[in-house]
Amino acid sequence: MAEPVLALEGLRKQFGGLVVTDQVTLSVAPGELHAVIGPNGAGKTTLINQISGVLPSDSGRILFAGHDITRLPPHERARRGLARTFQITSVLPAFSALENVAVAVQAHAGSSYRFVGDAAAEPALNGPALAALEEVGLAERADVPAGHLSHGEKRALELAMALVTEPKLLLLDEPMAGTGREETARLIAVLRRLKGRFAMMLVEHDMTAVFALADHISVLIYGRILLSGKPDEVREDPQVVAAYLGDEIEFER
Amino acid sequence: MSTTLLVVQVLNGLQLGVLLFLIAAGLTLVFGVMDFINLAHGVQYMLGAYLAVAFYGLTDSFVLALVLALAAALAFGLLLEAAVFRHLYGRDHLDHVIATFGIILFLNAAVKYVWGAAPLSLPVPEALTGSVALAPGILYPVWRLVIIGSGLAVAALLWVLVSRTRMGMLVRAGATNPEMVSALGVDIRRLFTLVFGFGAMLAGFAGIMIAPILSVEPGMGDTILILAFVVIVIGGIGSIRGAFVAALLIGLVDTLGRSFAVDVLRLFMSSSTARTVGPALASMLIYLLMAVVLYVRPTGLFPAKGR
Amino acid sequence: MTQAVGPVEAAPRTRRSRAAVALPLVLFAALALLPLVTAALSAGYMLDLFVRVMIFAIAALSVDLLIGYAALVTFGQAAFVGLGAYAVGMLGAHEITDLTIALPVALLASGLFALVTGLVCLRTKGVYFIMITLAFGQMAFFTASSLAPYGGDDGLTVHERSTLFGVAVLDRPVVFYYVVLAALLAVYLTCRTLIASRFGRVLRGAKDNALRMTTLGFQVYRFQLVAYVIAGMIAGLAGVLLANATEFVSPAYMSWQRSGELIIMVLLGGLGTLHGAVLGAIAFLLLEEWLATLTEHWKMIFGPLLVLVVVFVRGGLIGIGTALAGAVSRRLRRG
Numbered sequence: 001m002a003e004p005v006l007a008l009e010g011l012r013k014q015f016g017g018l019v020v021t022d023q024v025t026l027s028v029a030p031g032e033l034h035a036v037i038g039p040n041g042a043g044k045t046t047l048i049n050q051i052s053g054v055l056p057s058d059s060g061r062i063l064f065a066g067h068d069i070t071r072l073p074p075h076e077r078a079r080r081g082l083a084r085t086f087q088i089t090s091v092l093p094a095f096s097a098l099e100n101v102a103v104a105v106q107a108h109a110g111s112s113y114r115f116v117g118d119a120a121a122e123p124a125l126n127g128p129a130l131a132a133l134e135e136v137g138l139a140e141r142a143d144v145p146a147g148h149l150s151h152g153e154k155r156a157l158e159l160a161m162a163l164v165t166e167p168k169l170l171l172l173d174e175p176m177a178g179t180g181r182e183e184t185a186r187l188i189a190v191l192r193r194l195k196g197r198f199a200m201m202l203v204e205h206d207m208t209a210v211f212a213l214a215d216h217i218s219v220l221i222y223g224r225i226l227l228s229g230k231p232d233e234v235r236e237d238p239q240v241v242a243a244y245l246g247d248e249i250e251f252e253r
Numbered sequence: 254m255s256t257t258l259l260v261v262q263v264l265n266g267l268q269l270g271v272l273l274f275l276i277a278a279g280l281t282l283v284f285g286v287m288d289f290i291n292l293a294h295g296v297q298y299m300l301g302a303y304l305a306v307a308f309y310g311l312t313d314s315f316v317l318a319l320v321l322a323l324a325a326a327l328a329f330g331l332l333l334e335a336a337v338f339r340h341l342y343g344r345d346h347l348d349h350v351i352a353t354f355g356i357i358l359f360l361n362a363a364v365k366y367v368w369g370a371a372p373l374s375l376p377v378p379e380a381l382t383g384s385v386a387l388a389p390g391i392l393y394p395v396w397r398l399v400i401i402g403s404g405l406a407v408a409a410l411l412w413v414l415v416s417r418t419r420m421g422m423l424v425r426a427g428a429t430n431p432e433m434v435s436a437l438g439v440d441i442r443r444l445f446t447l448v449f450g451f452g453a454m455l456a457g458f459a460g461i462m463i464a465p466i467l468s469v470e471p472g473m474g475d476t477i478l479i480l481a482f483v484v485i486v487i488g489g490i491g492s493i494r495g496a497f498v499a500a501l502l503i504g505l506v507d508t509l510g511r512s513f514a515v516d517v518l519r520l521f522m523s524s525s526t527a528r529t530v531g532p533a534l535a536s537m538l539i540y541l542l543m544a545v546v547l548y549v550r551p552t553g554l555f556p557a558k559g560r
Numbered sequence: 561m562t563q564a565v566g567p568v569e570a571a572p573r574t575r576r577s578r579a580a581v582a583l584p585l586v587l588f589a590a591l592a593l594l595p596l597v598t599a600a601l602s603a604g605y606m607l608d609l610f611v612r613v614m615i616f617a618i619a620a621l622s623v624d625l626l627i628g629y630a631a632l633v634t635f636g637q638a639a640f641v642g643l644g645a646y647a648v649g650m651l652g653a654h655e656i657t658d659l660t661i662a663l664p665v666a667l668l669a670s671g672l673f674a675l676v677t678g679l680v681c682l683r684t685k686g687v688y689f690i691m692i693t694l695a696f697g698q699m700a701f702f703t704a705s706s707l708a709p710y711g712g713d714d715g716l717t718v719h720e721r722s723t724l725f726g727v728a729v730l731d732r733p734v735v736f737y738y739v740v741l742a743a744l745l746a747v748y749l750t751c752r753t754l755i756a757s758r759f760g761r762v763l764r765g766a767k768d769n770a771l772r773m774t775t776l777g778f779q780v781y782r783f784q785l786v787a788y789v790i791a792g793m794i795a796g797l798a799g800v801l802l803a804n805a806t807e808f809v810s811p812a813y814m815s816w817q818r819s820g821e822l823i824i825m826v827l828l829g830g831l832g833t834l835h836g837a838v839l840g841a842i843a844f845l846l847l848e849e850w851l852a853t854l855t856e857h858w859k860m861i862f863g864p865l866l867v868l869v870v871v872f873v874r875g876g877l878i879g880i881g882t883a884l885a886g887a888v889s890r891r892l893r894r895g
Contacts, residue, residue: 074775091772094764095765095768103761104776114758115754117756290687337871340871341871346687346690348870350690352866354820355870358862359863362863475817479695483695486691532706533706537702543695547692548680548683
């Protein structure tokens with residue numbers, strides 16, 4: 001197997017007396033979609049925040065493309081190709097969908113101290129932006145102000161904004177949260193299309209989405225990895241069924 | 254610089270600080286609890302002074318003038334709240350700025366229309382005229398001591414009100430977390446009105462107390478308003494304690510700076526240069542202090558809100 | 561999906577652009593033709609009035625750049641106008657009157673003041689920012705008032721208007737008028753360009769959702785600081801012209817009421833449109849001029865007017881402005 005894009009070694013985070021993540025060790029191979037599942041409060045979002053650098057880790061190491069990034073600030077990690085989306089959608093509501101993505105292109109191109117020239121007419125920005133919109137199925141909505149998009153469309157827009165930064169790894173923090181059934185199906189289709197272009201780490205509650213997309217699943221419970229394996233192995237593991245999937249099934253009844 | 258002068262100037266600084274606190278207290282509460290920028294707070298101070306002069310003219314008694322002017326200042330504050338400010342809560346800060354700016358324009362012009370542009374004065378109450386010897390050779394006007402004393406008394410009263418009463422608890426909670434207070438089922442509107450009226454009365458009180466030693470004239474509230482802003486920004490918006498500390502700090506720094514800047518600079522440069530640079534530097538001093546404080550702590554010394 | 565590829569680059573802009581192009585064109589054409597009218601009516605005072613209007617329009621443009629496009633509600637912009645004016649006045653007191661020196665000095669001084677104060681102001685947000693810019697404005701005001709060698713409270717007479725390479729070009733009223741108009745046009749176009757540029761887009765983005773821009777990797781603070789310095793220099797330019805127009809320099813130029821008036825101009829005309837700042841300056845100063853002919857106490861009318869506008873017309877006259885602009889553009893499209 002090739003060198004993993006992301007390798008976590010014994011990662012730990014505690015808030016006061018509360019240990020939120022502990023001894024988290026896992027790796028994500030290039031092009032792989034790695035899902036992290038677990039009940040509420042298992043530490044999934046904390047883990048994402050540790051990886052993206054929003055929260056410092058108490059101990060353990062984070063290796064990204066072979067380099068230790070444990071102590072790097074978030075924007076430095078982003079610059080190295082670690083992109084993320086947020087649990088709560090965050091777009092520029094007054095900007096058109098296209099301009100949202102174009103700003104991301106601009107951020108990635110790293111040349112924003114240009115005081116002349118109409119940025120809205122720059123092919124160098126609009127080209128990649130439009131291509132990304134097309135990939136997430138939003139090309140027809142390019143001119144719509146992002147604030148007017150539906151929740152699912154905003155999710156797709158965020159995805160497009162992450163795409164243009166040409167990430168090596170994309171962290172997806174509950175992308176299906178709050179979307180309707182139809183929109184979820186569309187997002188799954190989009191993610192499936194993107195699979196293989198770069199590695200993704202998906203934190204998600206929607207088990208349909210997880211089992212439809214994941215190459216590899218890690219189950220996080222009380223901050224620890226209970227099990228890590230292929231979707232089929234996870235689905236059939238009695239421990240997981242008892243600790244997590246069982247709950248879910250019971251809950252749905 | 255002699256010790257006598259230093260003592261006198263420290264007292265003057267305290268007096269300015271106390272005055273600033275009276276104005277800043279209302280301002281910081283209105284900010285903290287209602288997230289409302291009230292530029293018109295300064296004209297309420299001016300109005301207090303004018304009302305005192307007017308009522309003194311009618312009654313010939315300082316005490317009566319004080320009581321009547323306080324009541325009128327409170328009434329006017331409540332009127333303003335009901336007529337204008339109430340419609341602006343929750344709006345953009347820019348709207349607050351423009352509307353209260355309009356009130357300033359109106360009131361400054363209105364006092365000029367009613368009382369004329371010439372400065373008026375209010376005599377110091379008979380019993381409190383003259384000076385008192387604080388130490389051999391150090392004379393200090395009694396009235397200024399009264400201002401300091403009453404300001405400190407108001408500060409103490411405020412402290413009791415805010416930390417010991419149910420209303421105070423709500424005000425404190427409102428400054429930290431307004432949503433929670435309304436969620437508790439408290440009539441937040443009434444709380445707002447009360448805080449507002451009380452703040453207006455405090456500003457009016459400051460105006461009344463200062464009237465005997467300053468000339469009462471249109472626009473007198475504008476300068477003090479900016480100083481009060483500096484105070485609450487340094488102290489941390491919404492914090493009474495911060496306003497108190499910052500008000501005394503600003504009062505002392507400004508007064509001592511103005512009195513001694515030239516003397517201090519003379520140690521480093523020629524007399525004539527010091528006389529030119531000194532006053533300019535002295536008038537910049539408090540703003541420099543503010544800049545330093547905010548550079549280190551962008552939300553002031555005692556930030557009330559967790560933001 | 562494919563059909564959007566072609567027109568998409570221009571599409572979002574055309575709708576807005578009609579009004580955004582027609583209105584300024586009409587405005588600047590009217591300003592350019594005004595001297596002909598005043599000459600025909602021999603109404604020289606009108607020329608002076610409009611020189612003042614245009615100078616304040618320049619300052620108001622700098623305010624719109626900050627409030628309308630960067631969400632930086634500055635309440636100290638008059639200080640920069642004053643700095644520009646004092647540069648002319650103080651240099652004049654030392655008999656340096658040439659624009660080749662006065663203008664760079666004025667721009668440098670206002671830019672530097674913006675840089676230093678901006679470093680502090682921009683670390684804060686919201687209410688704090690409003691009050692700190694206000695406080696720094698007052699600092700400049702009081703400092704100017706205490707400059708005894710340069711008139712102190714009383715201000716300073718500018719004995720002769722600025723020269724250009726030793727030639728007294730600004731002495732003829734009509735020439736001066738057109739110089740101010742040219743400056744206004746230049747500033748307007750500069751701001752337009754700036755806003756549409758990549759830099760301007762970052763500013764606008766930060767106004768919309770600063771947190772998102774930060775997570776995209778933009779250091780918003782720096783962009784805002786650059787904008788603050790540019791706006792300060794524009795206001796400084798207005799100050800240079802103001803000192804020449806009034807042939808007098810006073811601390812009052814820096815007062816916080818002046819800063820407030822600049823904000824009101826921008827709000828009256830329409831925030832975040834640029835030409836709104838020009839329109840607002842015209843409306844404000846003409847209204848002031850007219851009210852002042854009615855009564856000495858005109859502020860007793862003007863003040864409540866402001867309150868009414870804010871309370872009852874949500875967001876000021878902007879709504880009316882855009883509605884009118886929309887009507888104009890619709891008519892233009894039809895005709």
